[in-house]
Amino acid sequence: MDDTDRALLAELQADATLPYSALGKAVGLSAGSAHERVRKLRERGVIRRTTVDVDPAAVDRGVLAFVMLQSNAWMGDPPTRDALAAIPEIQEAHIVAGSSSLLVKIRTPTTEQLQAVLRRVFDIDGVTGTETIVVLETFFERPLNVTDDPDRAR
């Protein structure tokens, strides 16, 4: 995982349809070498998948909310995970530190359907409360930054 690998990842995050010839040119490698490095990045699991970014509004998922869940027991086990994963509107679920125990990201067509999802969440074993933050506008959502030196900011 050197700077060339990071540069390849950044290029692929921006446009994974680039041919290896262009990818190689962008990072100063031949097409064959670029291909070999990308193959290894996939093999090692650094690249988890190649995917498309879909506009939520265009598929009628215009409502976005973050919900913090309170519980009366440890929620870090597979049953909780599976119960959350079974709700397709939940896009992310995280165990967190702080007064909540879980944080989930939910997308629905309407606030009415958000309410329906919250009802399902409340039915999960151990859940004792929810706090919902509704998103009014998304400034941006972008790929993980892989290139900048994090020490820069200090």
Place this chain on the structure above:
Amino acid sequence: MDDTDRALLAELQADATLPYSALGKAVGLSAGSAHERVRKLRERGVIRRTTVDVDPAAVDRGVLAFVMLQSNAWMGDPPTRDALAAIPEIQEAHIVAGSSSLLVKIRTPTTEQLQAVLRRVFDIDGVTGTETIVVLETFFERPLNVTDDPDRAR
């Protein structure tokens, strides 16, 4: 945007490296027709980009936090947006309803660097407070669900 388009989007979300022949087979179309539909989905902006999903831990971004920002003024304008976008560790930024005005998602290598980012955030005009939720473990992060009927849940 019919069920076939949604099926194509679901296939591409799962694996955007599939050849059009396989894509067509999965949804009951010829390779040519699948290609034509995907082309239009890109043209209309339904598909915003083709990208790779990178494992944060593999590129030394193992610390994830959600931060709620309080402010003493309306933060929904471009200057605020640009100030947040200039911080590469911020992966998402949303204007929200509720007691906070903004919610941001931050990834850093260490909690020390999370602290450095919070300091930068505090320096943005109008920011009067932050509340940080540190993620201990991510259950899952998955593509937006595009196929399920949202009425199912009610």
Place this chain on the structure above:
DNA sequence: GATGAAAGACTTTCTTC
């Protein structure tokens, strides 16, 4: 809007360094 086929471009593999 879908199909099947042709032309061109790209991926993948292999040999060499």
Place this chain on the structure above:
DNA sequence: GAAGAAAGTCTTTCATC
């Protein structure tokens, strides 16, 4: 690990329905 080239596959376009 990188480069260059060959073989095979895929993308893209087009004529047709």
